[in-house]
Each structure stands twice: as C-alpha cells, then as structure tokens.
Amino acid sequence: MADVFPQKKRSEVMSRIRSKNTKPELLVRRFLFSKGFRFRLHQHALPGKPDIVLRKFNAIVLVNGCFWHGHNNCKYFNMPKSREDYWIPKIKNNIFKDKEVVRKLRKLGWNVFTVWECQLKENKVETTLTTLVSKILSSAKNS
16 A cells, blocks of 8 residues: 655655654643652663653653554554665664663663553553552552
C-alpha cells in the first residue's frame, strides 16, 4: 500500500514529531507535579536521557510512544506497510536500545518505570498514574 502523502509532505509531517515534551510526557509530568513530586528532565548524564528523573525516590519514568517504541500487542502500534526495509529495522533497533537503557539504568541502581502512550488514553489515565505513584513510593521504601 502506498503512502497517503507525497514524499515531501511525509517528510514535513515526520519532522514535526517531537522526541521530548510530548503530550503523554506532559500529562505524566503534570500529574506527578500535582502530587508533590519534583523531578529533573532529560538528564544527559544518564543513559538514554530519561524523560523524568526523581532523584529523591531513586526512580526514573520513561514515557514511551507505542509506535516509536514498538509496543507489542497494542492497538496503537502497527508496523507500516510501506518502506518495510526502513521501518522494521528502525523499530527493532528502538526496542533494543530501550532494553539496553533500562538495563544500564538498573545497573546504576535506579528503579525504572515505563508508561506507555496507550495507558494514558481513554479511561486509563487516572488508574495508570495513581499506580505509577504507588510503585515509585513503594520502590523508594524498599531501596
């Protein structure tokens, strides 16, 4: 199946996709801040420049987009049908890098939590973020 956009338009559309300060990331940050959590963003000294770093709780929150990070069995992730020679290795490499980043962060002693974009849709937002806060607090007590 051919792309719905001409190549120039597709390039323009793709160039506008952010890697930082995405809507899901902002949603998580606003929720954590409203609950009294203070954090740093995109710390360059840490592997993968994590989205949210909560030093006080020795915790890191990664907010992943389902498409870009290849969320398995997710209705928001469909491998593109065009340019498969580009997209399949691209998504597989992103998945591999994500696993490596999590492994390195855990080796450094961080508690790592991943929130998927699909978990922040529909009626799941409050439950997902409340569970995240519980996990952060619980992991800090166990450290």
